[in-house]
Amino acid sequence: MKKILITALMAVVVIACGSNNTNNASDKTTGSSDQNSSSGNPSYDPKRGEGKFTKVDVSPTLDMAKADAGNKVYAVKCSACHKLTAEKLVGPGWKGVTDRHTAEWIMNFATNTDDMLTKDPKAQAMLEICLVRMPNQNLSDDDARNVYEFMRKNDGVK
Amino acid sequence: MKKIQLVAITTLLLYLLTGTYSCKPRNAGSAVTAGAAEKAYVPPGKYDEFYNFVSGGFNGQLSVYGLPSGRLLKIVPIFSVFPENGYGYSEETKPMLNTSHGFVPWDDQHHLELSQTNGDVDGRWIFANANNTPRVARIDLSTFKTVEIMELPNSAGNHSSPFITENTEYVVAGTRFAVPFDNDNGDVPINTYRKNFKGSISFISVDKNNGNMKLAFQLRVPPIDFDLSHAGKAKSNGWFFFSCYNTEQANTLLEVNASQRDKDFILAVNWKKAEEYIKEGKGKKETVQYAHNVYDEKKHGATSTIEKEVLVLDTKDLADLCYFIPCPKSPHGCDVDPTGEYIVGSGKLAALIPVFSFDKIQKAIADKKFIGNYDGIPVIDYDAALYGEVKKPGLGPLHTEFDGRGNAITTMFVSSEIVKWNIKDLKIIDRQPTYYSPGHLCIPGGDSRNPNGKYVIVYNKITKDRYLPTGPELAQAAQLFDITGDKMNLILDFPTVGEPHYAQAIEASKIRDHSVKFYNINDNQNAFVSKGEAATKVVRDGKRVDVYITQIRSHFSPDNIEGVKVGDEVYWHVTNLEQDWDVPHGFAVKGANNAELLVMPGETQSFKWVPEKAGMYPFYCTDFCSALHQEMQGYIRISPAGSNIPLSFSTGKNLPDSSTAPPLLDK
Numbered sequence: 001m002k003k004i005l006i007t008a009l010m011a012v013v014v015i016a017c018g019s020n021n022t023n024n025a026s027d028k029t030t031g032s033s034d035q036n037s038s039s040g041n042p043s044y045d046p047k048r049g050e051g052k053f054t055k056v057d058v059s060p061t062l063d064m065a066k067a068d069a070g071n072k073v074y075a076v077k078c079s080a081c082h083k084l085t086a087e088k089l090v091g092p093g094w095k096g097v098t099d100r101h102t103a104e105w106i107m108n109f110a111t112n113t114d115d116m117l118t119k120d121p122k123a124q125a126m127l128e129i130c131l132v133r134m135p136n137q138n139l140s141d142d143d144a145r146n147v148y149e150f151m152r153k154n155d156g157v158k
Numbered sequence: 159m160k161k162i163q164l165v166a167i168t169t170l171l172l173y174l175l176t177g178t179y180s181c182k183p184r185n186a187g188s189a190v191t192a193g194a195a196e197k198a199y200v201p202p203g204k205y206d207e208f209y210n211f212v213s214g215g216f217n218g219q220l221s222v223y224g225l226p227s228g229r230l231l232k233i234v235p236i237f238s239v240f241p242e243n244g245y246g247y248s249e250e251t252k253p254m255l256n257t258s259h260g261f262v263p264w265d266d267q268h269h270l271e272l273s274q275t276n277g278d279v280d281g282r283w284i285f286a287n288a289n290n291t292p293r294v295a296r297i298d299l300s301t302f303k304t305v306e307i308m309e310l311p312n313s314a315g316n317h318s319s320p321f322i323t324e325n326t327e328y329v330v331a332g333t334r335f336a337v338p339f340d341n342d343n344g345d346v347p348i349n350t351y352r353k354n355f356k357g358s359i360s361f362i363s364v365d366k367n368n369g370n371m372k373l374a375f376q377l378r379v380p381p382i383d384f385d386l387s388h389a390g391k392a393k394s395n396g397w398f399f400f401s402c403y404n405t406e407q408a409n410t411l412l413e414v415n416a417s418q419r420d421k422d423f424i425l426a427v428n429w430k431k432a433e434e435y436i437k438e439g440k441g442k443k444e445t446v447q448y449a450h451n452v453y454d455e456k457k458h459g460a461t462s463t464i465e466k467e468v469l470v471l472d473t474k475d476l477a478d479l480c481y482f483i484p485c486p487k488s489p490h491g492c493d494v495d496p497t498g499e500y501i502v503g504s505g506k507l508a509a510l511i512p513v514f515s516f517d518k519i520q521k522a523i524a525d526k527k528f529i530g531n532y533d534g535i536p537v538i539d540y541d542a543a544l545y546g547e548v549k550k551p552g553l554g555p556l557h558t559e560f561d562g563r564g565n566a567i568t569t570m571f572v573s574s575e576i577v578k579w580n581i582k583d584l585k586i587i588d589r590q591p592t593y594y595s596p597g598h599l600c601i602p603g604g605d606s607r608n609p610n611g612k613y614v615i616v617y618n619k620i621t622k623d624r625y626l627p628t629g630p631e632l633a634q635a636a637q638l639f640d641i642t643g644d645k646m647n648l649i650l651d652f653p654t655v656g657e658p659h660y661a662q663a664i665e666a667s668k669i670r671d672h673s674v675k676f677y678n679i680n681d682n683q684n685a686f687v688s689k690g691e692a693a694t695k696v697v698r699d700g701k702r703v704d705v706y707i708t709q710i711r712s713h714f715s716p717d718n719i720e721g722v723k724v725g726d727e728v729y730w731h732v733t734n735l736e737q738d739w740d741v742p743h744g745f746a747v748k749g750a751n752n753a754e755l756l757v758m759p760g761e762t763q764s765f766k767w768v769p770e771k772a773g774m775y776p777f778y779c780t781d782f783c784s785a786l787h788q789e790m791q792g793y794i795r796i797s798p799a800g801s802n803i804p805l806s807f808s809t810g811k812n813l814p815d816s817s818t819a820p821p822l823l824d825k
Contacts (some may be wrong), residue, residue: 012289075692075693077679077690077735081707131786135710135738135741137738138737
C-alpha cells in the first residue's frame with residue numbers, strides 16, 4: 001500500500017516536471033524559428049532595408065536647400081565618425097555611399113539603426129569591419145532626407 | 159520508552175503544524191504569510207507597478223525604488239554633492255548648493271511631497287526639504303533632476319516642510335527651531351528665548367505651468383517647534399494644519415522641559431485668508447537674504463540669485479488667520495484623511511490618537527468656543543474640535559496614512575507595529591509587528607484625495623538583525639505590506655539608502671511615459687557647447703583655458719592637447735554628441751582634484767582644473783560605452799609656467815614619425 005502511494009506521488013511529480021520542460025522547449029523553438037524567419041525572410045528587401053522609408057523621390061538634379069540643411073546635421077551628428085572622403089574613420093567614409101546604397105536603404109539605416117544592424121546583411125558586414133554599432137542619432141525624417149541630399153552633393157550630383 | 163518518544167514527536171509536530179508553538183521570538187519566519195514572494199516578485203525585464211520616492215535623511219538625497227519589488231532604480235542628489243555624476247562639483251551644478259551662508263555641500267533631507275492636481279498626485283514634480291540649512295527643492299520627474307532650490311530666510315530647522323496644497327498652489331516650510339530672526343541681533347543670551355526668539359511659516363508659491371517657486375509670504379508665529387503638517391483637501395482645501403510641540407518654550411533639555419504639558423497644539427492656518435491679507439497690502443516687506451537656485455534644462459546649468467525681500471504677515475495682529483487646537487502630548491504626525499474632514503494628530507507620548515473634525519473646527523470658530531489665546535492666537539476648546547479618540551492604539555503613535563477605503567494606518571514607534579483603524583468608528587481592525595521602530599509610512603497617493611490602497615510601505619528606524627551585519631552601521635529597513643484585505647500582510651523587506659523619513663509612491667504610468675530619454679543637441683544652449691566636432695577648440699584668455707571637447711562612441715575631439723601650462727585655470731566643457739537613450743559618457747582627468755563628470759546624451763557639463771605640475775595627463779571616458787570604450791582616451795600635455803609651447807589640439811592628426819613604428823611581429 002505504502003509503495004503504491006509513493007509511486008503515485010512520484011508519478012505526479014514527474015508529470016509536473018515533464019510538462020514544464022515541454023513548455024520551455026516549445027518556447028525556445030518558437031523563439032529560434034522567429035529569428036530564422038527574420039534574417040532569412042524572403043519578404044525582406046536588402047535594397048530597401050527595414051524602416052519607414054519605402055519610396056524616396058529623388059530628382060536627377062541636386063536640391064541645394066536640402067543639401068545645405070543636411071550639411072548642418074552632418075556637422076553636429078555625423079562628422080565625428082564619418083569623413084567625406086572614402087577613408088574610414090570610426091564608420092565608413094561617405095564618398096560613393098549613394099552609389100553603394102539606395103536612398104531608402106540609407107535613410108532607413110540612419111533612422112532605424114538598431115533593427116538594420118540586427119537584420120541587414122550589408123549593415124552586418126560593415127559592423128564586422130568597424131566593430132562599433134552605429135549610434136542612433138535620432139534624425140527626424142527631414143534630417144534623414146537632407147543628409148541624403150548632402151551625400152549626393154558629396155558624390156558630385158549638381 | 160519508544161512510545162513516549164513517539165508521543166513527544168507527534169506533539170511537537172502538531173504544535174508546529176497548527177502554529178500554536180509560540181515561544182519563538184517574533185521574526186521574519188512567523189510574520190511572513192504564504193504567497194509573499196509571489197506578491198513581491200517582478201520577473202526580470204518586467205516593470206514595477208509603482209515608483210516609490212524615499213527621502214534620504216542625513217545623505218541629503220532622494221532614492222527611487224520600484225514597488226512591489228523593492229528594486230533600487232535611482233539616487234537623485236538634492237542637497238548633497240554626488241560624485242557619481244559630478245552634482246555639486248561641476249561648474250553647471252555648483253550654484254545649486256549655494257546659500258546665503260555660501261556653498262553648503264550637504265544637508266539633511268526629511269520629507270517629500272509629490273505635486274498634485276485637484277487633490278491627485280500628478281507625477282510632474284516632487285518637492286524635498288532641507289532640514290538643517292532651511293531650503294525647499296523641486297525635482298523634475300521627467301528628468302529625475304533637481305531643478306530648483308529655494309532657501310528660506312528667518313528660519314531654522316526646516317522640518318515642517320515641504321507639504322503642499324491640493325493644486326500645488328503652495329509648498330509650506332515651518333520652523334522647528336525658533337531663533338532670533340535674520341534682521342534681529344542674534345547675539346543674545348540663550349535663556350532670553352521667550353523674549354527674543356520667533357517662529358515662521360513660509361508659503362512658497364509654485365507656477366502651475368513651469369513649476370517655478372517664489373517665496374510668496376511668511377507668517378510670523380510664536381516661538382514653539384513646528385513639527386509636521388498637511389494641507390486640507392476637498393472641503394478643507396484652503397486650510398493648512400501644523401503639529402507643534404514645545405509650547406512650554408523651553409530652550410534647554412527639551413526631552414524633559416518640552417514634555418511638561420498635557421497638551422500641545424495643532425495650528426490651523428486659513429491660507430486663503432492670508433492671501434486676502436496680502437492682497438489688501440497687510441504684508442510687511444522685510445529686507446533679508448536668501449538664495450534662489452534654478453537649473454535650466456536647455457542651458458544645462460544652474461544660476462544662483464540672492465533674493466532680498468520677504469513679505470511678512472504677523473499672526474498676532476491679524477484676525478481669522480490662525481487657530482490653535484489642543485492636541486495631547488507632543489504631537490508629531492498631522493495627517494488629513496482623503497475627504498478632508500478628519501485631521502489625525504499623533505502625540506508621541508499619548509496613549510490615544512485624537513481625530514479632529516473639520517466641520518466641528520469651523521463651528522467652534524463660528525461659535526467662538528475658545529479657551530483663551532496663546533501669543534495672540536485663539537485656542538479652540540479641545541472637545542469642540544474633537545471628532546473622537548482611538549483608544550489604546552499602541553505605544554508612540556507617529557504617522558498616519560489612508561487606504562482610501564475609510565481606514566487609517568498609524569505607525570507605533572515604541573511598540574514597533576502598524577495599526578489599522580476605521581476612521582468613522584475609531585475601532586482597531588488589525589495590528590502587525592514591524593522590524594523595528596517604524597517612523598514614517600507611505601501608501602501610494604496616501605495623502606491625496608484618492609489613495610491607491612494596495613500597499614503600505616513602512617520605514618523603520620532600527621534594523622538590528624534584519625540583514626547580514628555590515629559593521630556598526632546598518633542599512634535601514636523598509637517593509638512592504640499588502641493591505642488589500644482586512645489583515646495587513648508583510649510581503650517584503652528591502653534595505654534603503656541613508657535614513658528614510660517621509661516617502662511618496664505613485665502609479666508608474668503617471669511618470670514612465672514622460673521620461674526624457676536624451677537631450678536634443680540642437681536645443682543645447684550651454685554657453686560652452688560644441689555642436690559637432692568642427693566646433694571643438696581650445697581657447698586661451700590669459701591664464702584661463704577653455705577646452706571645448708566632444709564625446710561620441712568612442713573618441714574625444716580633441717584628444718591631443720598641448721601648450722597648456724602650470725597655473726592655468728583649465729575649464730573642460732564636455733559635450734556628449736550622442737542622441738540615443740542610455741549612452742552617457744564619463745570624463746576623468748588624472749590628478750583633477752575637483753570632479754569627474756557623467757554627461758548625458760546632448761548635454762554639456764564642465765569642470766575646473768588647475769594643473770600644479772608639468773607632465774603628461776591622460777583623460778578618458780569612465781562609463782563603459784562601446785566595444786572600443788577602452789580606446790576612448792586622450793592626453794593633455796602640461797608645460798612649466800612660462801613655457802612657450804604653442805597651444806595646439808587635434809584628433810587623429812598628431813601622428814608619430816612613421817620611422818618609429820614598433821616592429822610588426824605577426825606573419
